Amino acid sequence: MEQRSTEEDDAAVETRGLTKRYRGGQLAVDALDLSVPRGSVFGFLGPNGSGKTTTIRMLMGLIEPTSGRARLLGEPMPRAARSVLPRVGALIEGPALYPFLTGRDNLLRYDAADPTADPRTRTARVAAALDRVGLAAAAGKRARAYSLGMKQRLGLAAALLQPRELLVLDEPTNGLDPQGMREIRSLVRELAEEGTTVFLSSHLLDEIEQVCTHAAVMAQGRLIAQGTVAELAAGSRGRLAITTPDPVDAVRVLKEHGVTDLVILDERVSGELPVPGPGSSPADAPLELADLNAALVRAGVRVRAFGAERASLEDAFVALTGEGFDVAG
Numbered sequence: 175m176e177q178r179s180t181e182e183d184d185a186a187v188e189t190r191g192l193t194k195r196y197r198g199g200q201l202a203v204d205a206l207d208l209s210v211p212r213g214s215v216f217g218f219l220g221p222n223g224s225g226k227t228t229t230i231r232m233l234m235g236l237i238e239p240t241s242g243r244a245r246l247l248g249e250p251m252p253r254a255a256r257s258v259l260p261r262v263g264a265l266i267e268g269p270a271l272y273p274f275l276t277g278r279d280n281l282l283r284y285d286a287a288d289p290t291a292d293p294r295t296r297t298a299r300v301a302a303a304l305d306r307v308g309l310a311a312a313a314g315k316r317a318r319a320y321s322l323g324m325k326q327r328l329g330l331a332a333a334l335l336q337p338r339e340l341l342v343l344d345e346p347t348n349g350l351d352p353q354g355m356r357e358i359r360s361l362v363r364e365l366a367e368e369g370t371t372v373f374l375s376s377h378l379l380d381e382i383e384q385v386c387t388h389a390a391v392m393a394q395g396r397l398i399a400q401g402t403v404a405e406l407a408a409g410s411r412g413r414l415a416i417t418t419p420d421p422v423d424a425v426r427v428l429k430e431h432g433v434t435d436l437v438i439l440d441e442r443v444s445g446e447l448p449v450p451g452p453g454s455s456p457a458d459a460p461l462e463l464a465d466l467n468a469a470l471v472r473a474g475v476r477v478r479a480f481g482a483e484r485a486s487l488e489d490a491f492v493a494l495t496g497e498g499f500d501v502a503g
């Protein structure tokens with residue numbers, strides 16, 4: 175369809191069947207179809223070892239895919255690397271720094287290595303980048319004295335020396351304290367407001383929920399789901415919890431109405447709500463709960479408390495992968 179191909183051209187990152195099998199035989203990325211809309215803050219989510227870094231390295235042309243293809247800003251990678259990469263800022267697996275140089279001198283060197291960077295405005299550009307990532311005060315320190323978080327910031331400053339259409343950040347808040355994490359998140363939001371597409375990998379679900387508009391979930395090299403963060407969370411079932419002196423009857427009635435994974439703990443019964451069927455509107459959800467409550471009452475189950483927890487991205491992830499988030503892939 176014509177509209178589909180326009181969407182693909184518009185994507186900031188698009189992969190089809192992207193696959194990487196390492197020499198040892200490890201299938202790190204398995205037929206990945208990723209579509210990152212321009213202007214989005216796209217969270218690339220998955221436990222350690224799920225293939226995120228391998229994917230990013232293929233996107234940036236650092237390693238060759240075994241099969242499949244990848245496009246960055248509409249251009250094929252790695253073929254168009256020379257023309258595309260100047261429009262892309264990246265922070266991958268910790269920045270390469272000269273430890274004996276100061277933060278500022280590191281950035282001056284980065285900038286000098288860029289043939290398109292005007293030397294006359296170099297000092298101002300470096301000062302602005304340092305300021306942007308909150309490193310202005312520490313700019314005169316040698317990089318070897320930087321904490322992991324400060325090194326991350328310096329890497330980010332290097333990625334921000336030039337205006338970028340796309341930023342690719344591999345675990346950008348790794349090693350940062352909570353305050354540093356907040357600062358990087360607000361920087362990401364700011365960049366997105368200016369129109370930069372941000373693709374960031376993370377194993378932190380709440381981080382993705384806080385900054386991302388879209389997300390993809392990886393597990394064991396495979397893409398399990400992608401969409402807007404709201405869609406992903408809505409696709410998961412919330413959990414229902416009721417308090418009743420008749421837990422056994424309650425379980426029977428709830429089971430009949432499609433509630434699964436029922437657990438009785440004294441007078442508390444909890445279970446997974448059924449996923450709303452295709453075509454049902456979000457407005458159906460409260461109705462369904464009211465129906466469930468009515469069914470319990472009709473069956474003579476005395477209900478003291480009745481409530482459903484809002485589904486979060488974490489629920490979605492657990493439902494999708496059947497495992498907790500910090501389990502290795």
Ligand SMILES: Nc1ncnc2c1ncn2[C@@H]1O[C@H](COP(=O)(O)OP(=O)(O)OP(=O)(O)O)[C@@H](O)[C@H]1O
Nearest residue numbers: 196198200202220221222223224225226227228229
């Ligand atoms: N150079 C390599 N050679 C062989 N296997 C590799 C190589 N790099 C990664 N792998 C394997 O490929 C799989 C995916 O690793 P990858 O680093 O892409 O995952 P990840 O999701 O980025 O995890 P992490 O967050 O731990 O970096 C893992 O099983 C890993 O052991």
